[in-house]
Each structure stands twice: as C-alpha cells, then as structure tokens.
Amino acid sequence: MIKMIWAMDENHLIGKGNLLPWHYPKDLEYFKQMTASIPVLMGDMTYQSLKSYYRKKPLPFQKIYVANLEDAKYEDATRIEDIHQFLKEFTEDIMVIGGKTIYQLALPYADKLYITYVLKAYQGDVYFPHFDLNQFKLTWYKTEEQLIFSEYTRITS
Ligand SMILES: NC(=O)c1ccc[n+]([C@@H]2O[C@H](COP(=O)([O-])OP(=O)(O)OC[C@H]3O[C@@H](n4cnc5c(N)ncnc54)[C@H](OP(=O)(O)O)[C@@H]3O)[C@@H](O)[C@H]2O)c1
Structure with missing residues (x-):
C-alpha cells in the first residue's frame, strides 16, 4: 500500500527555505x-532538509529511499532513479514523506493520504501540488488546537 503524509496550511503551503x-x-x-x-x-531536497534538522543524529526511519536524478550515494539510504517504476513494483507498505516534487509524482499511486491541516496562513515558498481530493474519502480525523489530523482512503469502485 502506498501512503503519503504531509502538513499544509490554509493556502496549501508546505515549505520555506x-x-x-x-x-x-x-x-x-x-x-x-x-x-x-x-x-x-x-526526494533529495527533503532528505537534505531532514539531515539539517537531525544534524549528526541518525534519521529515525526503518528503511530510507531517496529519489534523485543525479548519481548520488547515501550512507543511510537507497537511491531511487525511476520513481514510477519503483512505486509500480514495490509490494510492501511505504510512506511517501515529500516534498512537493515527490508528492506530485507519487499521488497517482497513493492508496492512503495522511494530511495535517494547519489552521493558519504562513509565509513560505513551496506549496502542495494541485490535486483532486474527490478521489479519496475521509476515513478518520482528529482535531488538536490549531491542527486537524486526517486520513483519506482512495475510493475504488
Ligand atoms: N509540510 C510537509 O509536510 C513537508 C514534507 C516534506 C517536505 N516539505 C518541504 O518541501 C520542500 C521540498 O520539496 P521539493 O519539491 O523542493 O523537493 P523534494 O520533492 O524533496 O525533492 C526533489 C528532488 O527529487 C528528485 N527528482 C525529481 N524528479 C524525479 C524523478 N522523476 N525520479 C526521481 N527523482 C526525482 C530531484 O533530485 P535531483 O535534482 O537532485 O536529481 C529533485 O531535486 C521543502 O521546503 C520541505 O521543507 C514539506
């Protein structure tokens, strides 16, 4: 099952610098x-971003795949060159964790979406790509102060 998780604000902003x-x-x-x-x-940008948050500490994931078109090597991750082929052939569960480019490429394959709605408008430079949420149904949600955690499941006819 292909799962995706992200947090976005009222304007679908997801990143800044x-x-x-x-x-x-x-x-x-x-x-x-x-x-x-x-x-x-x-994606490689999100990998670099997480590395900057964690500095020298290991990233807290069981297994890491990083999509990158360049011929890069990662000490703690497996590089994915063809994300479409990878997602078509991957048979286990996987969580897609961003950023914008990778969300856009992976959305057609997603079975579950975990969206955190941030109930405010922030400044930034990266927005979630436009997509059709009508292809999914809301299957769970929880409200916490300025956040709504939600789970959507793809509608299969
Ligand atoms: N709010 C949230 O939940 C959330 C979550 C994650 C990230 N973010 C934010 O999102 C932003 C980063 O998003 P982004 O779009 O700039 O970067 P990204 O999606 O993390 O990574 C993009 C990279 O993916 C590689 N790529 C592009 N097309 C590919 C393909 N067809 N196959 C394989 N690899 C491919 C490219 O690497 P090369 O150019 O090196 O080849 C590209 O630089 C940051 O601001 C981050 O903080 C927010």
Missing part, C-alpha cells in the same frame, strides 16, 4: 509515530 514553515510538536510527534515502522520515500 527547504524547511517546514512552522513548529508544531504535536505534528512532529504524529509524523514520527506514523513513519517509525514503515519504509519511507522522499
């Missing part, structure tokens, strides 16, 4: 819980 535009400990806790025991797939 290759970092998150906000700091919500509850969302970070939720993200950690949702990604601790499942392989994760991210």
